[in-house]
Amino acid sequence: MQSECSLPDLFTKILQNYLKIKKDKIASSDKGFKDLIEQSCALCDEAIRKVNQVDLFSKNESLDDLSTPSIRYLTLLSFLAFYTGQKFDRDERLTSLKLSQTYYDEFFDSIESYGFPDLPKREKSSADGLVSDGNLQPARVDPEKQRNEKIRVYKEKKSLDDRLEKFLSLSSSIVDEEILREESIALVRYWAFTAIEDLRLIKTEVELLERFQGQQRPQQSPPRPKASDSTQFPLLITKEKILAATFGAGYPSVPTMTLDQFVDLQVRQGLMPAPQKLNSKAFTNGNNNGASWRRIDPTATAEAKEAAEEKAARDDALEDAHSEEQRAKAQRFDEFKDEHRRGSGNRANRG
Template identity: 30%
Template sequence: MAESLLSENCGKLRELMDEALKLYYKVEDSTEATSSDTVQGYITRGIEICEEATRLVSYAGIFSRNEGLSDMATADIQYFLLPVLLGRFTTQLVSRERRDLIRISEIYYRDFLQRTNDYGLSNYTFKDESSDKKEKKERQKSIGDDFKFRDMKLKQFGDKKKYQTLVTDLKKRLDEADDSTRREYYISLLNYFICIAIEELNFLDTEKDLLERMQKLGPGSSKGRDKCPPQKKTMQAVIITKDQVQKAIFGAGYPSLPTYSVQEFYDQRVHDGIFPDPTKPKTGPMSLQEASLAGLSLDDEKEKEIEDEETKIEKDDEELLRRKRDDDEYKDDHRRGWGNRANRS
């Protein structure tokens, strides 16, 4: 039962991941404005898919601090991308207050870079806000530091182009690729998105400074997306963790930030009526996952249905008898195989 449920989740995860990447490229390659209804529809759908995939990744327990990249199955490497895709989609939303979007996007990008650091895929150095501001002031005073900063930017741009070209070439060979080629593709894709995450964090950092200056100038100075009406509910980041302990240790790495663990996110969706309540029995057929969450067995469900039907027969239930008579009449008039005329004269 558990193996079947895990296999079902893995199949759904692969489908969600494929769709999320397709939506990402649709948004990136679109010639329409980001604020258009079509592109915003792609972005909103992308967020929903990535949040659902994040819940399933946590449920399957794919990531562990006791493992290295070499211990992971090739197909599982792509799930590293969920936080960075969520960060990118969130950055491009226009329907919420801009400062809120920046805050959530930063959580996602930092979570992605922290996880890739832990698995030896990146070596990003995290800085707290006070030291970062101090470094900026010092850099403004030093011409030498400006040159170093410029060289670093050029290197990041070169790395991004290199991995982008490699990903494009490997993607063309995926249909007939062996496991090693697929692994190289996923790792190259991760390296490409590591460059994007670092680049995006720098952009968001600059945008935060700009918003702070505009706020100091007064309410009339804020223009564009930052003038969106405030929302009643602030957005929350959904990170790949199972519970509060993992959230503090291996989530975004910043327990003081208002992030959701996946369990908190799921509980909230159940409370809002978006997800089914696993504690309440569902009427009608159940999937394997729904039955497991409800603590039921599908065999038990079938036995209960058979018992209910026998009880109705004993009581001469009119609805059941009428349905059975209709089925018999239909079978009399429509013999099995009559409709299949393939390869027959």
């Protein structure tokens, strides 16, 4: 429901509420503070609606084209940005900060288009936060110049701050138009400096809230890779690591060459003779007259071992039988020698 207040009266109430918040420093958790913020936001909305209804401002105008009483209404957006940024509802805090940032941006766009003098420089911002040109390298700033600039800005902001109450008294009385115009421009410049400070604070708080909300969201665990049947080595591994794993004492090794390659290398270096070449008929179909490398077949080895054991057993049995026969023959010969004297059996040429 719209009030019956005129535009100047609405502006006076908006400024009074702002000065009350600055002076009294009411706690943000206090109910009176919340009610004051809601009331001030409603007053700003109504004042901005009245300004738009009468088309008070135009984009093709300059500061000289503005009437003195209308200059103050350019700060309505900055007042609304301030009050919106004072809403500390936990669920809507991030939304309130981004709205406040948008209102400050619109305020800067309007006063820059009118060509107000001695305005502070601002960082361009977007709906998601302050941004800068990523292609440009930040210029080196002289610390002494930076310090002097901060001091200058602080002093100028302080002098403009002291003129707020003076402007409130001037707007409610009849004063010279030139003085009122000068104070109105000072009010605009005051909010320009205030907006620069608030935008920096908003940027920091928005980054913190977005980071906190990102941590609150449940993160989906990445899918586990399928287990492979064979152990695979990482692709990105240096030659030095492979050599260390291969030749390092007491560490697991991986083969660097096949057995055939090792034999070839030993033969070339003269450390071992060339492998014996066998007739290919023993290993081929007999059609090839060339030779082939002799390879050991585990099954053939087992069969050969078994045959060798059987042959050894037979040889042992034959040897045992032969030894028994020899022993018996020797015994009979010994008995014969005991019974017959040497040469007694030779009767040839005897008379």
